[in-house]
Amino acid sequence: MGWMNRLATKYILTPEKLAENELRDTRLALYQSERQLLEAEMRVDYYRNVLSFLEAISADGVESVAESQRSKLSPQPQGPQRLTPDLNTYRGAA
Numbered sequence: 001m002g003w004m005n006r007l008a009t010k011y012i013l014t015p016e017k018l019a020e021n022e023l024r025d026t027r028l029a030l031y032q033s034e035r036q037l038l039e040a041e042m043r044v045d046y047y048r049n050v051l052s053f054l055e056a057i058s059a060d061g062v063e064s065v066a067e068s069q070r071s072k073l074s075p076q077p078q079g080p081q082r083l084t085p086d087l088n089t090y091r092g093a094a
Helices: 002-011 015-060 062-072
Strands: none
Touching (some): 015 062
C-alpha cells in the first residue's frame, strides 16, 4: 500500500504543481509574444524602407536614386567574410 500512496502523491495535481505548469506555459506564451513583436517591428521597418525608396524613385527618378545608393556604398576591401584557421597548424598535418 505504501507504493500506491507514493504513486498517488507523485502524480496527483496539487495547487503547487498546477502553478508550476501555468508558470511554464505563461513564460512560453510571453516568449512567443515577444518574438512575434520583434518580427512585426522588422516587417514595419522593411515596409518603411521600401516605401521611402519607392517615393524617392517617383520623385527623383531611377538614375538619381541609383547614384545616391552607389555613393552610400563606400568601397570596402572585399576580404573573406569568415576567417578560417590554417589547416597546416593542426597536429597530424602532413
